[in-house]
Amino acid sequence: MNVKKFTASTSREALRKVRESLGPDAVILSNRQSDGVVEILALANDDAASLAMPAPHSPMAEPAPSLDLGMTTAIPSNRIEPRFEDELPHMSPPVAAKPASLPQQPQRRVVASHASLSTKVAAAAAAPQAQPQQPQAKAAPSIDANQIAALVSAAVTSAKESAAVEMNGMMNEIRAMRGMMETQLAELSWGATQAREPHKTAVLRAMLAAGFSASLARYLIEKLPANQRDAADSMRWIKTVLTRNLQTMANEDALIDQGGVFALVGPTGVGKTTSTAKLAARCVMRHGPDKLALITTDAYRIGAHEQLRIYGKILGVMVHSVKDEADLRIALKELKNKHTVLIDTVGVSQRDQMVTEQVSMLQGADANVKRLLCLNATATQETLSEVVRAYQGSGLAGCIMTKLDEAAAIGNVLDVVIRQKLNLFYVSNGQRVPEDLHLADPAYLIDRAFKLKRDLVNTQYLDAELPLLMSGEGFGLTAEREVHLG
Numbered sequence: 001m002n003v004k005k006f007t008a009s010t011s012r013e014a015l016r017k018v019r020e021s022l023g024p025d026a027v028i029l030s031n032r033q034s035d036g037v038v039e040i041l042a043l044a045n046d047d048a049a050s051l052a053m054p055a056p057h058s059p060m061a062e063p064a065p066s067l068d069l070g071m072t073t074a075i076p077s078n079r080i081e082p083r084f085e086d087e088l089p090h091m092s093p094p095v096a097a098k099p100a101s102l103p104q105q106p107q108r109r110v111v112a113s114h115a116s117l118s119t120k121v122a123a124a125a126a127a128p129q130a131q132p133q134q135p136q137a138k139a140a141p142s143i144d145a146n147q148i149a150a151l152v153s154a155a156v157t158s159a160k161e162s163a164a165v166e167m168n169g170m171m172n173e174i175r176a177m178r179g180m181m182e183t184q185l186a187e188l189s190w191g192a193t194q195a196r197e198p199h200k201t202a203v204l205r206a207m208l209a210a211g212f213s214a215s216l217a218r219y220l221i222e223k224l225p226a227n228q229r230d231a232a233d234s235m236r237w238i239k240t241v242l243t244r245n246l247q248t249m250a251n252e253d254a255l256i257d258q259g260g261v262f263a264l265v266g267p268t269g270v271g272k273t274t275s276t277a278k279l280a281a282r283c284v285m286r287h288g289p290d291k292l293a294l295i296t297t298d299a300y301r302i303g304a305h306e307q308l309r310i311y312g313k314i315l316g317v318m319v320h321s322v323k324d325e326a327d328l329r330i331a332l333k334e335l336k337n338k339h340t341v342l343i344d345t346v347g348v349s350q351r352d353q354m355v356t357e358q359v360s361m362l363q364g365a366d367a368n369v370k371r372l373l374c375l376n377a378t379a380t381q382e383t384l385s386e387v388v389r390a391y392q393g394s395g396l397a398g399c400i401m402t403k404l405d406e407a408a409a410i411g412n413v414l415d416v417v418i419r420q421k422l423n424l425f426y427v428s429n430g431q432r433v434p435e436d437l438h439l440a441d442p443a444y445l446i447d448r449a450f451k452l453k454r455d456l457v458n459t460q461y462l463d464a465e466l467p468l469l470m471s472g473e474g475f476g477l478t479a480e481r482e483v484h485l486g
Contacts, residue, residue: 274431
């Protein structure tokens, strides 16, 4: 081995000397700069090759063990040959990579030129042993096509449900905003109407005091003719419209002379039994006791059957008691030769499930049973509306207004009759049989509704409260139940 040292004032000059002395393939072992002098240790290319080959009898000359690496790998060469460029930086001499087998020397950079092939093979053989054994990755479970379709379908269904919930919430918010805007606009509109058309305010106060609903009052006031500029004229127009829309029985021929099977229904305490006795007295006076039959289904109240039996005994009419639909069917077959049959039913709350059973029993009879609903004039408008909805069934033949003498205002019951388009047969204003039962007169009832006065504390509203009262929902009548103005 012939290692030579070259010194010069600059790196360019030192490299030029190395190239001239050892050729362009010389191997630079180290370079350093001290006291303004650059020192380079270099070796000829042939001498460096002899260093990489082992001696014939050395252990390194033995053949490498045969290794099955499972693949053919090209062993990269670690030989780094310097390239002598014409221009090199003065302060940054070239740096060569340090071989792993050479010890590190202070302030000296070692360049590995030619590594032994046997050393590389041994390192390659030791590399797999040095690495920790990693567990083999598990194969991904196979997914059936049906499972994929089910997962996709579930995801689509969930997305649709979420979208439906969000859409429903958004629509509710829009409806709430719409209702709030309509309420505010109605308040502003009615406030302007109060100042511009004071006669409408007077009509509104009169209708509210009579017991009519704010929605019906608003509907009629909005339909007031333009030529009605006076409160008195406006009231006459309102009464005319209400009278025209209150359907009543013109005479008793449809009930007394025509005859048939009539059942009086309604909640407890509305006067069904007393009204049945009054109707029975009218039938007896017209046709005699032989043409009339009485049936009671009230087996719940104590003495209810006896009360109707006493009325029948006075009138000379037999009273029959039934418990269910089968008994009613048998009784009606036995009484088919009677001109008129009146059925007194048991009083049931409109919120009781027995209402549906009672309506089904009356409709399930072989005969054509016409149901007459008894409406208590002292009940609130909301209660009366609930009663009508509960007892409506397939349709009511008519209604009877009871306890007219006890009501402070009757606009509430008239309002419900007009809304539901019920046919008002009779009005009852007392307990006397049969005197306190009268044919319904529309004009008289409407006029009486406005003449009855309530307590001013409960009926009068402040001017500031009227816009809020009139800003509620509209009359809400369908095409079949609209109020006819002409």
